[in-house]
Amino acid sequence: MNLRIAIQKSGRLSEDSIKLLNDCGIAVKSSGAKLRSEAENFPVEVYFLRDDDIPQYVQDGVADIGIVGENVLYEKCKDVDVVLPLGFGRCRLALALPRGMTYNEPADLEGMKIATSYPFLLQNFLRKHRVEAEIHEISGSVEIAPGIGLADAVCDLVSSGSTLFMNGLQEVETLLDSQAVLVRHATLDEQKEEILRKMIFRIRSVQAARKNKYILLNAPNNTLDIIFSLLPGMKSPTVLPLAEEGWSSVHSVLPEDEFWDKIEALKAAGAQGILVVPIEKMIL
Ligand SMILES: Nc1ncnc2c1ncn2[C@@H]1O[C@H](COP(=O)(O)OP(=O)(O)OP(=O)(O)O)[C@@H](O)[C@H]1O
Ligand SMILES: O=P(O)(O)OC[C@H]1O[C@H](OP(=O)(O)OP(=O)(O)O)[C@H](O)[C@@H]1O
Ligand SMILES: [Mg+2]
DSSP: OOOEEEEEESSSSHHHHHOOOOOHTOOOOOOOOOEEEESSSSEEEEEEEOGGHHHHHHHHTSSSSEEHHHHHHHTTTTTOEEEEOOOOOEEEEEEEETOOOOOOSSSGGTOEEESSSSHHHHHHHHHHTOOOEEEEOOOOGGGGGGTTTSSSEEEEEEEHHHHHHTTEEEEEEEEEOOEEEEEEEEOOHHHHHHHHHHHHHHHHHHHHHHHHEEEEEEEGGHHHHHHHHOOOOOOOOOOOOOTTTEEEEEEEEGGGHHHHHHHHHEEEEEEEEEEEEEEOOOOO
């Protein structure tokens, strides 16, 4: 029996969703016209859908799991469980006003007409701040609304901010920070649970590998104590003697976010010939 997984057919999450499955050793191709596809080497079947529909499909058990942005998930309010964050599709749901308009607090939105594709999340925000405003729901190109007299403000997704900028808008509030998450139907039979467990294990290994680098360096033996204190490694660093007397080669694993600071410190401690290599999988 196959685990049925729903991913976005074409859009911002499609490529990263397929790449994640591929990096987990699950051979699926991007959809084309075929909206269902079985992996060749792992018991999953992929459904290619509009992202808006994914929470409903997973809630109803039409799909067992899905990949969807938190923005869509929380807007749709469906009963599905979040399994784990996936680290891509990062964006924020934000309120924006025409540039130059003063904004100090949510009360400044009182009486405004706000265009959005996220009426539920916007309504929550307005209610929380006891603001009365009119919500005008549109399904896309939201940022055009103030410029054509359709609304006074917008509430839409932002990542680089260039769409807001190009449309003469300024961001004034963040309602939600979002990324893609893996969601699941509340209950699955034991066979599907087992497939999902394997998949989660693979995803975690891929994520750990993406967050770390393998580092190799040469150092004089009298600097090794300082170098070890800088390089924790998965257990502890590997040390091999160099052919040249009094020198060693040290191998270790470094988190991506500590990387540049550590490299500076390693150089200062006497490390030379530093090589940094990506890790493909990391089994914890
Ligand atoms: N600018 C962005 N940067 C990063 N992630 C984004 C950005 N815009 C949207 N996302 C994330 O990607 C998801 C899909 O965005 P996309 O624009 O492809 O959706 P869509 O047009 O609604 O597609 P569909 O046709 O599937 O309904 C969003 O729900 C959000 O989680
Ligand atoms: O801050 P930025 O980097 O400019 O990104 C923000 C834009 O990206 C998304 O739309 P998208 O380009 O996915 O088009 P869509 O309207 O078809 O969803 C979102 O709806 C914004 O319009
Ligand atoms: Mg959509």
